[in-house]
Amino acid sequence: MYPPKFDYAAPRSLDEALGLLSDRGEDVKVLAGGQSLIPMMKLRLASPAMLIDINRLPGLSEIAESDGYLRLGALVRHNDVGNSDLVSRRNPTMAAAAPWIADPIVRNRGTVCGALAHADPLGDWASVMLACDAEVVATSASGQRTIPMRDFITDVFTTALREDELLTEVRVPVSGSRTGGDYQTLERKVGDYATAAVATRLDLDEDGRIVGAGIALTSVCSINTKVTEAEALLIGQQPSTELFVEAAEIAARTATPQDDVRGPAEYKRDVVRVFTRRGLATSLELAQAG
Amino acid sequence: MTTTEQPRTSPEICGLGHSPRRIEDDRFIQGAGHYVDDIVLPGMLHMAILRSPVPHARIVSIDTSEATALPGVVAVVTGELMAQHNLAWMPTMSGDTQAVLATDKVRFQGQEVAAVIADTVYTAWDALELIDVDYEELPVLVDPRKSLEPDAVLIRDDKEGQTDNQCYHWESGDKGTTDRAFAEADRVVTLDTHYPRSHPAPLETCGCVADIDPATGHANIYMTSQAPHAHRTVFALVAGLPEEKIRIISPDIGGGFGNKVPVYPGYVVATAASLLLGHPVKWVESRSENLISTGFARDYHMHGELALRGDGRILGLRVNLISDNGAFFSDAQPTKFKAGLFHIVTGSYDYTAAHVVADGAYTNKAPGGVAYRCSFRVTEASYLIERLMESAALELDIDPAELRRRNFIKSEQFPYASPTGFVYDSGEYERALDVALDQVGYDDLRREQRERRDRGDETLLGIGIASFTEVVGAGNSRDFDILGLKMFDSAELRVHPTGKAILKLGVKSQGQGHETTYPQIVAEELGIPASHIRVEEGDTDTTPYGLGTYASRSTPVAGAATAMVARKLREKGRKIAAHLLEASEEDLDWEPGRFFVKGAKERGVTIQDVAFAAYTNFPEGMEPGFEGVHYYDPPNMTYPFGSYVAVVEVDTGTGKWRVRRMVAVDDCGVRINPMIVEGQIHGGLAEGFAMSNMQFITFDDSGNCIGSNFMDYLIPTAYETPRFELGATVTPSPHHPIGAKGVGESATVGSPAAYVNAVIDALSHLGVRNIDMPVLPHRVWQAIQEAKH
Amino acid sequence: MEITMTVNGVAHKDDVEPRVLLADYLRTRLGLTGTHIGCDTTSCGVCTVLMDGTPVKSCTVFAVQADDTEITTVEGLKSADGLHPIQKAFKQEHGLQCGFCTPAMMLVGKALIEQNPDPDEDEVRWAISGNLCRCTGYVNIVKAIRAAAAESRGTADEGPALVDLTNEPSPTVSAPVG
Ligand SMILES: Cc1cc2nc3c(=O)[nH]c(=O)nc-3n(C[C@H](O)[C@H](O)[C@H](O)COP(=O)(O)OP(=O)(O)OC[C@H]3O[C@@H](n4cnc5c(N)ncnc54)[C@H](O)[C@@H]3O)c2cc1C
Numbered sequence A: 001m002y003p004p005k006f007d008y009a010a011p012r013s014l015d016e017a018l019g020l021l022s023d024r025g026e027d028v029k030v031l032a033g034g035q036s037l038i039p040m041m042k043l044r045l046a047s048p049a050m051l052i053d054i055n056r057l058p059g060l061s062e063i064a065e066s067d068g069y070l071r072l073g074a075l076v077r078h079n080d081v082g083n084s085d086l087v088s089r090r091n092p093t094m095a096a097a098a099p100w101i102a103d104p105i106v107r108n109r110g111t112v113c114g115a116l117a118h119a120d121p122l123g124d125w126a127s128v129m130l131a132c133d134a135e136v137v138a139t140s141a142s143g144q145r146t147i148p149m150r151d152f153i154t155d156v157f158t159t160a161l162r163e164d165e166l167l168t169e170v171r172v173p174v175s176g177s178r179t180g181g182d183y184q185t186l187e188r189k190v191g192d193y194a195t196a197a198v199a200t201r202l203d204l205d206e207d208g209r210i211v212g213a214g215i216a217l218t219s220v221c222s223i224n225t226k227v228t229e230a231e232a233l234l235i236g237q238q239p240s241t242e243l244f245v246e247a248a249e250i251a252a253r254t255a256t257p258q259d260d261v262r263g264p265a266e267y268k269r270d271v272v273r274v275f276t277r278r279g280l281a282t283s284l285e286l287a288q289a290g
Numbered sequence B: 001m002t003t004t005e006q007p008r009t010s011p012e013i014c015g016l017g018h019s020p021r022r023i024e025d026d027r028f029i030q031g032a033g034h035y036v037d038d039i040v041l042p043g044m045l046h047m048a049i050l051r052s053p054v055p056h057a058r059i060v061s062i063d064t065s066e067a068t069a070l071p072g073v074v075a076v077v078t079g080e081l082m083a084q085h086n087l088a089w090m091p092t093m094s095g096d097t098q099a100v101l102a103t104d105k106v107r108f109q110g111q112e113v114a115a116v117i118a119d120t121v122y123t124a125w126d127a128l129e130l131i132d133v134d135y136e137e138l139p140v141l142v143d144p145r146k147s148l149e150p151d152a153v154l155i156r157d158d159k160e161g162q163t164d165n166q167c168y169h170w171e172s173g174d175k176g177t178t179d180r181a182f183a184e185a186d187r188v189v190t191l192d193t194h195y196p197r198s199h200p201a202p203l204e205t206c207g208c209v210a211d212i213d214p215a216t217g218h219a220n221i222y223m224t225s226q227a228p229h230a231h232r233t234v235f236a237l238v239a240g241l242p243e244e245k246i247r248i249i250s251p252d253i254g255g256g257f258g259n260k261v262p263v264y265p266g267y268v269v270a271t272a273a274s275l276l277l278g279h280p281v282k283w284v285e286s287r288s289e290n291l292i293s294t295g296f297a298r299d300y301h302m303h304g305e306l307a308l309r310g311d312g313r314i315l316g317l318r319v320n321l322i323s324d325n326g327a328f329f330s331d332a333q334p335t336k337f338k339a340g341l342f343h344i345v346t347g348s349y350d351y352t353a354a355h356v357v358a359d360g361a362y363t364n365k366a367p368g369g370v371a372y373r374c375s376f377r378v379t380e381a382s383y384l385i386e387r388l389m390e391s392a393a394l395e396l397d398i399d400p401a402e403l404r405r406r407n408f409i410k411s412e413q414f415p416y417a418s419p420t421g422f423v424y425d426s427g428e429y430e431r432a433l434d435v436a437l438d439q440v441g442y443d444d445l446r447r448e449q450r451e452r453r454d455r456g457d458e459t460l461l462g463i464g465i466a467s468f469t470e471v472v473g474a475g476n477s478r479d480f481d482i483l484g485l486k487m488f489d490s491a492e493l494r495v496h497p498t499g500k501a502i503l504k505l506g507v508k509s510q511g512q513g514h515e516t517t518y519p520q521i522v523a524e525e526l527g528i529p530a531s532h533i534r535v536e537e538g539d540t541d542t543t544p545y546g547l548g549t550y551a552s553r554s555t556p557v558a559g560a561a562t563a564m565v566a567r568k569l570r571e572k573g574r575k576i577a578a579h580l581l582e583a584s585e586e587d588l589d590w591e592p593g594r595f596f597v598k599g600a601k602e603r604g605v606t607i608q609d610v611a612f613a614a615y616t617n618f619p620e621g622m623e624p625g626f627e628g629v630h631y632y633d634p635p636n637m638t639y640p641f642g643s644y645v646a647v648v649e650v651d652t653g654t655g656k657w658r659v660r661r662m663v664a665v666d667d668c669g670v671r672i673n674p675m676i677v678e679g680q681i682h683g684g685l686a687e688g689f690a691m692s693n694m695q696f697i698t699f700d701d702s703g704n705c706i707g708s709n710f711m712d713y714l715i716p717t718a719y720e721t722p723r724f725e726l727g728a729t730v731t732p733s734p735h736h737p738i739g740a741k742g743v744g745e746s747a748t749v750g751s752p753a754a755y756v757n758a759v760i761d762a763l764s765h766l767g768v769r770n771i772d773m774p775v776l777p778h779r780v781w782q783a784i785q786e787a788k789h
Numbered sequence C: 001m002e003i004t005m006t007v008n009g010v011a012h013k014d015d016v017e018p019r020v021l022l023a024d025y026l027r028t029r030l031g032l033t034g035t036h037i038g039c040d041t042t043s044c045g046v047c048t049v050l051m052d053g054t055p056v057k058s059c060t061v062f063a064v065q066a067d068d069t070e071i072t073t074v075e076g077l078k079s080a081d082g083l084h085p086i087q088k089a090f091k092q093e094h095g096l097q098c099g100f101c102t103p104a105m106m107l108v109g110k111a112l113i114e115q116n117p118d119p120d121e122d123e124v125r126w127a128i129s130g131n132l133c134r135c136t137g138y139v140n141i142v143k144a145i146r147a148a149a150a151e152s153r154g155t156a157d158e159g160p161a162l163v164d165l166t167n168e169p170s171p172t173v174s175a176p177v178g
């Protein structure tokens, strides 16, 4: 299938890109990896009048640690995360999720920030970022602001970004060495979106007590959802199977899945229960080993 | 007892049993294959098709003015225009009619409504958005059982005399003897199961380039065709073009699997457009179009009952099925057999009573019912009997391998007359099963299964068996025809003076390796090295008539024709050799590639000498040249068989299952090229896995197709696809000239039941007896929940 | 829009509409029809080419985005030295049937071997999981990529390894039946 006509610009500087964004307003779309946008254009589900291709902007491809944050620029591809030693040392939740995004070839192009901006409730990264208490950086010609991940996605395919803003970075706080995380996902095949997935994170103190926790759900709510009630339950406790079962119950209760070809709501809820329990157990193992 | 087949010819000659690397690969690995979409002709225009978004509606009006006005658009074709040329409807390969472009109603979502012809394909797609169609929606039928109810809305009101949605009724076997067998049974085991709608989805979609010369009226039609000759004849009948002016060229095909057997509206519209506009017109479908509108497969709702004695001996089989044929009966079934060869459903087992009743229903779904990697509904049949065997084993508490052994047709019973009228040619069923069980380590696996259950593991183990028998290689001409065209096939062999040859066939490879295997048959029969023989297929102007490649018929039919034409030339060669050696024909002996005088081996001539002499020094009175043609009408079908054992692990937490082992022992008779045979089996095992695990098309109640692209119609990747372990036994077909049976589809036919039986086996102690395909994780989970309550 | 692209070592300067997909540009403008198209949803991977050495689905990249890049298609695998080891291996191991997925599979295999000279079966299966094949069940594709890897290592140190015929046909049991 073939996309409709559009204007195209490939700015070489951030200022130029932001200028175009503020000038052209509504019918402009940012083109990052293109792995969601181009298929939609080919199917004629999207027909932007203009694309601003950000792939030639300098300085946005880095994964770096500074000021207590792990920072991912707008052009960090899914596979950059999967191949990063820094990520695998610092953020096991991200490392666990990366291989399950799309497929290996799509991962060479698709970006983490693009996935967040796309705000597909079936997308994986938003849950990872929710579980890790991430923030995104929105930049426009008039300045820059930081948006906590939990306020970023406002509705299905809708974010807090303004039309003139570019998402330039997503960053997650780096915890101490005793951190563990996991991403449990059920896909029918490589390249499938998750039927249900659960991102988990546990930070332990010296005594093995839980001092930080993150749980977030993919594909089972109208948007990616952070299970704050379960996180609160875990924090301050000594980890135990019973505790994880209780957290899993809360997660299952929080989910509001729909019946569809991927299965009935009750099934998905049960998978959330199983995955939360398994994910917390794996996170604990990694944290204890850390 | 195990022996490797020993080829009779040298590696240089490379006859049967050798595994030379494929000739065709040289172009494919360089990206130099030549598929339909690669064809570019001067002045070529591009066509795109507008399809109905609704499944059942009256067309109130179509406004094409805006589309026509778009710069670059050359023409917009509607059903009305086609009707002016008497082309709004066309016959299907099953003797029904199908709309080319809708005139009165649309009857399924995705039906062809209009077509745009433009200078570029981008413009053609732009213009589709500008066509305005006003639909008046009608009630929608997506369940064939509902569409057969008396008050259902009539879908085919175009057909004179059609008052309901039944498209056929068909029976096989004998009701009386079957009823008596059931009356005598100790146990009756039943199974209701739906073989879901599937789609062959070759990676290359369908398409054509129609090029009609306005000056001469000659039509060159390049198209994705598995049956070019049959298509030429259909084109002549549909379009009223004189057949000698139609040339169908089927270039390289990127997989067919049955998808490229029917004639699709797009081909007809592109041809009409080329005729009207005097330009070549290219039409290549998108994947979505391929999945929503072209030949689907299966969609059988089956009820099976097996009558058994207490000791597990089968007494009889009863089947009632409803087939969902979609809006038009556009299967390509042999005329006599509305449900294809489904009556092979009695399987590999020996009993005398069977009765099959099949009813076909029209629904508001895409037409098709093609034999997807299958010989006319054999896949559905094999699945039903092998699933019934699993149910019977569980109900009678007999090991499923043992139950099969007690019922197998014994090797000394062949040729074996089945209760539904087949005569099985040869088989060694128990041996294939033994080889498979041995290879998989059956007893150890059963032990592990018990241990896991006892431990209360979250992951359970299941072992599933399928011992299938296929029937392939249609026809014989007494019983088999498509639209009256008898199902024979042909081969023409021309040996050049220098001893090199060209072999021309009526069939058409779509990846099966014909360019490599057919020369091996000639090499075996005539001793010309296989590498000296070029194969030509797919061009109706240059190849002899044949019915095409599907239903595993190429090797049984065209392969036999090839052997026979080579034998004809060998007989002629004997005369020439006698002349050259100044001996009498009876005094000559033959070894591959050479005639020699009996008892004086050094006095001989090679087949190359003979070929040269056929043009330079032939006996007086003999017709010169060294070529021949043979049309082969098979005396019977062939009956490949095998035993598959799947070992699966089921995660009871999520319902997800993976295949740990898949052992497949196939017997396809004599193997021409074992490497290629194994490649075919790998492919079939993968597609069988796909159907059992994830691949299906479904519809919501409003008739929307779910499965209209590769995000929804799931095809396994290398990651999910099991690793396969193959074994083989060789039981030649006694009636086939080289003893071969055909193998392209065995694994798709046989394997789905093995996978599903394995999942059921894993959960059987919980009381689970059936999960319909595809066995998706949530279905497994639901079955476990239901069993708990 | 004006673009310059080096395809299989040859520089091309062209004026293209922004909406032209890279796959389409390669196929229709440059006549490199070894790159195929098999879906609308970026799922099948038969359109895969190497863009600056990295596999991308060329149906989901606009030609204008490939401005100033180096593209390798299947037509660029063969060199003055003859067929690339991956091409030889696909033929040797019967890694193709209809050939439609083959160009993409070979390019992905080549890129994998460059990153990982000795991939095991799991690694190969994972690497090609963005590419569908309907014919082969993947068995011999995996073998071919591993054989090519062995060959590539071999040319460096161990000597040629391509005739590792792991796909010798399975043993069979024969019984003539009358
Ligand atoms: C076959 C296939 C399978 C997939 N499976 C998964 C999966 O399992 N899980 C998953 O999470 N995703 C999946 N995806 C989607 C993939 O992850 C995409 O890469 C991602 O959703 C979008 O990232 P992108 O860089 O490609 O963005 P684009 O496609 O370029 O853009 C997507 C949207 O975000 C906007 N946008 C992009 N970047 C920015 C920015 N920096 N600032 C502002 N707006 C921006 C665009 O304007 C557009 O509206 C799949 C895609 C495909 C093709």
Ligand code: FES
Pocket: C036, C037, C038, C039, C040, C041, C042, C043, C044, C045, C046, C047, C048, C057, C058, C059, C060
């Ligand atoms: S054509 Fe299918 S992924 Fe590109």
Ligand code: FES
Pocket: B203, B254, B255, B511, C095, C096, C097, C098, C099, C100, C101, C102, C132, C133, C134, C135, C136
């Ligand atoms: S060889 Fe046909 S799709 Fe792979």
